[in-house]
Amino acid sequence: MENLDLPLIWAGLICFAIFAYVVLDGFDLGVGILSPVLEPGVERDQAINSIAPFWDGNETWLVMGGGGLLAVFPLAYAIILPATYPLMIAMLLGLVFRGAAFEFRWRDPAHQPLWDLVITVGSTVAALAQGITIGAILQGIEVENNAYAGGWLDWLSPFSILTGISVVIGYALLGATWLIRKTEGGCQRHAHRLAYWLAIATVLALVAVSAATPFLYTDYWYRWFEMPQVLWTAQVPLLVAICTGVLFWSLKKGHELMPFLMALALFLLGFIGLCISIFPNMVPPSISLWEAAAPRDSQLFLLVGAVFIIPLILGYTGWAYWVFRGKVGTEGYH
């Protein structure tokens, strides 16, 4: 136990939580983003029904990401959150609006168009804020004496706006491919058409962000292109190309599950790319994950619980998805 690199293990677990969040909440935010282009009535009800039993649990991974960061990397938490203050507030308010509107749209059919609009705006704002935050972290945060030292709009740049829009598009793709899987009839056909265009847009966004990232810092350039690690990093774009090919092929063939899996794979590859750029930093350009780590006792105490409990969580979360497997109906208000 003594020679375990706890900060590294925890960095891996936090990445897992964040990715689990992106996978799970990504598709339900995506459905929210897409809801205005779905026909009011049957199509939209089906779409929103398909995420109703899950969104609570999905957002718990976001709390896990935030809470985990506070517990095991308090310095990173204490720097990144003030640095992205307006983004965080916008994301939280977006999620508040959206979560509440899910409950309200069924209670109040007379105002359903209003609550659907709230779902869309809330989802889009949350996704955009998350994407811009990724860009803001990648482009670096100004730190002095272990505290954020910049202004309250430092996060705003063409690059961060690009990552923001990319995440909105990517979530929309996840949402569309989820709907292909979970719905049928008109809703499914509509989602299928959307997925095709969103897939093109997602790949373009991925290429644009990847092309811009190495120019942010020379370190990023080295991490991607220096021998010998280029032999590893070069696999990422290769896999992106393969997944893109499979995605379009499966859309054309009318597969129901494969497009969703491929959209997730693209997200995973994008996420791995992000980790390659940043590692071993926690807060680029200056604070490494070992510097940001909480004392060993704190990390170990939570790790003991996490090792036993996280598999349990995955088990019952998987069970809940199993209970609600298959296509959703349109039965709304009784």
Add this chain to the structure above:
Amino acid sequence: MFEHLDAVFLARVQFAFTVSFHFIFPAFSIGLASYLMVLEGLWLKTGRGVYANLYRYWLKIFAVGFGMGVVSGIVLSYQFGTNWSEFSHKAGPVIGPLMGYEVITAFFLEAGFLGVMLFGINKVGKRLHFFATCMVALGTFVSAFWILSVNSWMQTPAGFEINAQGQFIVGSSWWDVIFNPSFPYRLVHTVTAAYLTTAFAVGGVGAWHLLKDRSNVGARKMFSMAMWMAVLVTPVQIFAGDLHGLNTLEHQPVKVLAMEGDFERSPNGAPLILFGLPDEEAATVHFKVAIPKLGSLILRHDPNAPLPGLEDYPREEWPPVAVVFWSFRIMVAIGFAMLGLGLWSLLARHRKRLYESRALHRAAVLMGPAGFVAVIAGWITTEVGRQPYTVYGLLKTAESASPLDAPAVAASLIAFIVVYSAVFGMGIYYLLRLMANPPHRGETTPPNVPSHAAGITPASSLEATDLNQDGGAHGKS
């Protein structure tokens, strides 16, 4: 409009606002989850339809309340970082893991089983569904356990050391951190408060429908259950509150002195100030109505025991006295009003007028929201009472805040006020509308049931089973 206010004050207002709003919903869902567990358990045991219908009736309300709790809670888990980054950096190594445990042992449990609880009645067996309800109820309690441990540690820090970077780190043991001196008292007092809050809300709703139709079976049942809670649990709560007060006197005497309004020291036994106008500037309570010696009798269990006064402590250690003084009185007054209603209901029950006494029902409707007010008042007492510290005696609130400019905090504060008022205002409106529907036979489950199971069973057949189950249950009720 905010130029003269500093960022720390704005951040405090923002936290107070978001946490108070949030607290309303868990206070309700902790109690309601347990109530639903009892209702479903009784239904499985007795097979009586009235329990199944009450379960479904309150489940719809629970769904809305829980959703509000989730979204307002996510805000809090990030607000430590956005607004209190210095605190997060310094106290994170101690409180962070406890909150991490809250997430992995409680939040996932609640959220994981909530979908099945709300939408799975027709998808899983009765026992498995009951298990899901129990897991959600357990999750709410475990969540309270951890977050109150964190709060208690901030009030009565124990088991820690301070490292070279000025961070709090675990010292003697995690056990000492978690079971810090005020934690057992705070846990019992707060969780009991949540149960009572729910009981009075349920009782108020039951009474409202009894006033309209005293033969409504569901309304009678919920009113009766709630009044049993009132009469049995309120005395326990008053006793627990007294113990919590004694514990606070031991560890945070300044807070208790502010609650009591004791500016002057009382070498021969302190009076109990019932009412008055505390004046912090002049360090006195104007127009006070006091009972001699009773303060010492309550706090020291000896009428002549000496008690210090706020004057014994430097002014910069005082919390805002008037706020604490008043919020404490509101909480205590409501506690005794609850006891009164409980005893009244016992008398009415004895005279076989529990479902007939309109005056009792009116009083119960009036007391319906009392628990929420008491919970918020109690929360203000303990949180304002520990000022000027975040970690009591060790880390000042002013040294805990993020390095943010006042305009950023002011703008976000306004945004929170606007959004919360709109969203939670609507939420409370929908909750009240659901409560205004009388409980009846054939209650439906929450409306957005994804009712097309596994792609094989047509939706219509499931609907039919649903109705049959209901019908069967009613036959017996």
